[in-house]
Amino acid sequence: xxxxxRLTKGxxxxxxxxxxxxxxxxxxxHADLGGYSxxxxxxxxxxxxxxxxxxxxxxxxxxxxxxxxxLILYRRMEPRxxxxxxxxxxxxxxxxxxxxYMTARTFRETLQGHLLTWGNAFAEIDWDLSGPxxxxxxxxxxxxxxxxxxxxxxxxxYKYTTTDGQQHELQSFQVLHIPGFGFxxxxxxxxxxxxxxxxGLTKATEEFGARFFGQGAAMSGVLTxxxxxxxxxxxxxxxxxxxFSKMHSGLSNSHRVAILEEGTTYQSIGVPPENAQFLETxxxxxxxxxxxxxxxxxxxxxxxxxTFTNIEHQGIEFVTYCxxxxxxxxxxxxxxKLIAPTEKRSLFAEFLVDGLLRGDTxxxxxxxxxxxxxxxxSANDVRxxxxxxxxxxxxxxxxxxxxxxxxxxxxxxxxxxxxxxxxGGTDPANRRAAVLRATLTxxxxxxxxxxxxxxxxxxxxxxxKAAKTHLGTKDALTFDAWLxxxxxxDFKVYVLKHMTPVMTALAEAIWPLAASETGxxxxxxxxxxxxxxxxxxxxxxxxxxYQATEAAKTxxxxxxLDQWEQVAAEKVASAESVGLSNVIAKxxxxxxxxxxxxxxxxxxxxxxxxxxxxxxVTTLQPPLHDGCVCQLGPG
Numbered sequence: 028x029x030x031x032x033r034l035t036k037g038x039x040x041x042x043x044x045x046x047x048x049x050x051x052x053x054x055x056x057h058a059d060l061g062g063y064s065x066x067x068x069x070x071x072x073x074x075x076x077x078x079x080x081x082x083x084x085x086x087x088x089x090x091x092x093x094x095x096x097x098l099i100l101y102r103r104m105e106p107r108x109x110x111x112x113x114x115x116x117x118x119x120x121x122x123x124x125x126x127x128y129m130t131a132r133t134f135r136e137t138l139q140g141h142l143l144t145w146g147n148a149f150a151e152i153d154w155d156l157s158g159p160x161x162x163x164x165x166x167x168x169x170x171x172x173x174x175x176x177x178x179x180x181x182x183x184x185y186k187y188t189t190t191d192g193q194q195h196e197l198q199s200f201q202v203l204h205i206p207g208f209g210f211x212x213x214x215x216x217x218x219x220x221x222x223x224x225x226x227g228l229t230k231a232t233e234e235f236g237a238r239f240f241g242q243g244a245a246m247s248g249v250l251t252x253x254x255x256x257x258x259x260x261x262x263x264x265x266x267x268x269x270x271f272s273k274m275h276s277g278l279s280n281s282h283r284v285a286i287l288e289e290g291t292t293y294q295s296i297g298v299p300p301e302n303a304q305f306l307e308t309x310x311x312x313x314x315x316x317x318x319x320x321x322x323x324x325x326x327x328x329x330x331x332x333x334t335f336t337n338i339e340h341q342g343i344e345f346v347t348y349c350x351x352x353x354x355x356x357x358x359x360x361x362x363x364k365l366i367a368p369t370e371k372r373s374l375f376a377e378f379l380v381d382g383l384l385r386g387d388t389x390x391x392x393x394x395x396x397x398x399x400x401x402x403x404x405s406a407n408d409v410r411x412x413x414x415x416x417x418x419x420x421x422x423x424x425x426x427x428x429x430x431x432x433x434x435x436x437x438x439x440x441x442x443x444x445x446x447x448x449x450x451g452g453t454d455p456a457n458r459r460a461a462v463l464r465a466t467l468t469x470x471x472x473x474x475x476x477x478x479x480x481x482x483x484x485x486x487x488x489x490x491x492k493a494a495k496t497h498l499g500t501k502d503a504l505t506f507d508a509w510l511x512x513x514x515x516x517d518f519k520v521y522v523l524k525h526m527t528p529v530m531t532a533l534a535e536a537i538w539p540l541a542a543s544e545t546g547x548x549x550x551x552x553x554x555x556x557x558x559x560x561x562x563x564x565x566x567x568x569x570x571x572x573y574q575a576t577e578a579a580k581t582x583x584x585x586x587x588l589d590q591w592e593q594v595a596a597e598k599v600a601s602a603e604s605v606g607l608s609n610v611i612a613k614x615x616x617x618x619x620x621x622x623x624x625x626x627x628x629x630x631x632x633x634x635x636x637x638x639x640x641x642x643x644v645t646t647l648q649p650p651l652h653d654g655c656v657c658q659l660g661p662g
Contacts, residue, residue, distance in 0.1 A: 065223055065224055065230075065231075066224055069230045069231050071219065071227055071230060073144050073145065073172070073219055075230070076144070076226055077144070078230075079230055079233065079316070080233070080328075081229065081316040081317070082226060082229070082316050084326075084328065085143075085316055085317065085320040085322045085327050086140060086143045086320070088322060088327065089139060089143060089322065089353065090135075090136045090137075090139040090140045091136055092350060093135055093136070093350060093353060093378075094136035094139065096354075096379060096382075096383070097122065098122055098131065098135070098357075098376060098378055099111055099118075099121075099122060099378075100117050100118040100121055100374060100375075101375055102115075102373055102374055103372070103373050103374075116162045116163065116164075117162065117163050117365060117366070117374075117376075120165065121376055125150075125167075126153075126165040126166060126167055128167075134150075134166065134168060135357075137168045138205065141168070142205060142207055142215070142353070142356075143207075143218065143320065144219065146206070146207040146208075146214070146216050146218060146220075147171050147204065147205070147206050147214060147215045148168075148171065148203075148204070148205040149168070149171060149187075149203070149204055150166045150167060150168050150202070150203040151166070151169055151187075151197065151201060151203075152200070152201050152202065152203055152364065153165040153166070153167065154200070154201070160367045160369055161367050162367070163365050169187055173189070174187050174188075175187075175188075176214070184196055184197070184198070184199075185197040185198075185199070185201070185202045185204070200364070202364075203360060203364050203365065204360065204364075205357060205360045206356075207356075218319060218320075222315075222319050225316075229312040229316060232312060250267065250268075250271065250291055250292070251291065251292050252291050252292075256291075267291075313328065320349065321348055321349040322345065322349055323341040323342070323344060323345050323349075325341060326341075326345060343384060345383075346383045346384055350380070350383075354378045354380070357376075358375070358376050358377060358378065361376045362376060391413075395409045400425070403424070404424075405421060405422050405423060406418065406420075406421035406423075457544060457624070457662070458626055458660065460540065460541075460543075460544050461626040461628060461658040461659075461660050462626075462628060463540060464540055465608075465656050465657075465658050467533075467536055467537065468533065468605060468608040468656070469604075469656065471536070471604055472600050472601065472604050473600075474529045474532070475526075475530075475600035475601075475604045476596050476597060476600040477529075478525045478528075478529045478600075479526070479597075480596040481525050482521060482525050482596075483591060483592065483599075485521060486518060486571070486591070487588050487591055487592055490510075490513070490575055491585070493509050493510075493513070494506065494579075494584045494588075497509060498582070498584065507576055507579065510572050510575050510576055511572070514568040514569070514571065518571075519564045519565070519568050522563075522568065523561070523564050526560065526603075530556075530560050530607055533604060533607055534551060534556050534611045535551060537607075537608050537611045538551045538611055538614075540615075541611065541612035541615035541616060542615040542616075542617075544616065544660070544661055545615075545616045545617050545619075545661050547615060547616065551611075551615075556611070559610055563603060563607075571591070574587055601650070601653060602650055602653070605650045605655060605656055606648070608658070609648045609649050609658060609659050610648070613648070620661045621645065622644070623644050623645070623659040623661065623662070624641060624643060624644075624660040624661070624662055625640060625642050625644055625649075625659060626640065626641075626657060626660055627640035628656050628658055633652055633655070635651055636655060639651075643662075644659070
């Protein structure tokens with residue numbers, strides 16, 4: 028017997044063992060007769076089960092959530108990636124309108140509701156077989172309680188009975204069948220069948236509560252009369268019972284004051300709901316229903332264990348562990364039944380769940396920041412996820428240069444940065460690393476210029492204002508005193524505020540590159556970095572204080588300020604970016620490195636830099652002059 032024959036025989040045995048359940052499911056027939064009898068004393072059918080609040084809530088929660096998710100048909104791209112298959116007929120059927128009577132949302136909500144209540148979902152597939160490739164014209168939902176399955180001549184036949192009593196036979200390729208959990212892989216188990224006792228108890232507690240309030244919310248007991256009281260006739264007792272019940276039974280009559288005559292007393296014998304653990308039972312049953320459908324309890328009204336710290340994670344678990352299996356079931360059956368064999372390798376359907384997994388604003392923006400920084404998200408990718416329109420130039424992907432292959436770094440540089448090339452012939456590894464650090468430093472220079480310009484603009488405005496005030500009255504001594512106070516207090520604070528972020532960013536970028544050259548595993552020494560930045564602020568303040576003080580002696584303060592306005596920011600940015608880069612590199616090389624190699628870098632290096640190229644140094648470091656971009660290397 029062939030493998031296919033053995034498989035067919037095995038499948039026949041499975042189907043024959045199902046017996047009546049397969050051809051006419053027992054639970055469907057039972058439901059037709061009014062539902063199940065349960066040990067809790069209530070009968071349950073599928074329609075009655077939906078009257079259970081927690082059951083209805085769980086079913087509609089899952090069905091409506093899946094219904095609102097976009098279902099997209101994709102086409103695979105070569106060698107990788109995917110794109111939406113807008114031009115394929117199946118795209119609009121899955122995404123917009125499966126048939127002329129309903130939207131895609133209504134269709135998915137209906138079928139998912141069938142899945143959750145009956146354990147199976149069926150839809151008729153209307154095929155267009157006229158073209159070279161079969162395509163789906165429409166999908167029509169079918170009620171599971173009207174469907175029978177029959178194994179005939181090695182094939183599954185779907186027999187559907189319409190409301191007029193007519194039975195129609197459909198071949199397997201004509202039916203989209205999504206089964207729930209089941210042992211045979213063909214039919215899903217009906218949740219109502221499997222959990223009828225738990226659901227019956229839930230229904231019973233609801234009916235108990237309703238009857239309790241309807242038949243005596245506050246009074247339930249006996250009326251007694253003194254022994255010496257005249258004996259009442261049967262008619263009198265009946266009239267007393269009826270009148271008392273009429274006055275005090277029902278929710279609207281609860282807590283009324285009873286007026287009793289002839290020594291008659293009332294003695295309560297009812298058990299309060301709390302004592303009977305009525306509320307606890309209802310709460311427990313709500314949790315039982317939640318566990319049947321794998322729904323977080325807070326989503327169907329049980330907030331006892333929900334907190335502000337775990338509510339977001341419970342929502343993610345709902346998507347992962349509750350919706351996830353159902354979504355995969357949909358996607359798999361769509362791929363199996365609705366996509367032609369010749370297109371199975373290129374087309375696939377997928378639900379978009381990104382919206383359900385969105386965190387709060389801060390968490391999303393932090394994730395976007397990481398994606399932008401490391402190059403897998405563009406600005407327009409982020410804007411699309413936030414439901415914003417794209418912007419011009421927003422499709423570029425930013426890749427950190429310090430994460431590139433060192434051998435590819437120079438080839439990837441823009442033309443303006445290729446001038447940062449090494450002097451000499453073939454570049455050894457440590458000289459290529461020096462170029463990479465110089466290139467990274469150059470990319471940070473515009474940020475240094477921007478920060479220095481902010482500092483300079485504020486500094487110049489303050490000094491110019493003070494100069495007009497003090498020097499206008501020929502009071503040079505008070506102007507000198509103002510300069511001393513300004514440059515030792517306010518100015519240093521302003522410099523640190525605007526220069527520290529960009530200097531820290533460059534240091535954090537240079538450190539791993541330089542440390543990798545010697546295998547140093549130590550982290551950036553933040554204390555030494557802070558000391559360097561503080562020293563820079565002191566140097567900056569002292570130089571400008573001295574220049575302004577000397578200019579005051581010759582009455583050329585305004586000229587000095589004009590000069591600062593033109594060139595100071597560029598000079599500070601050029602000198603401090605290169606200087607900081609080399610200081611951090613020396614620290615990153617590690618304490619074991621005591622000698623350094625001077626690397627002359629740049630298209631236009633001065634004769635001194637040319638002379639120092641390749642020389643071992645100990646204390647001397649770049650920059651030597653304005654525009655110097657040389658770098659030190661280990662050894």
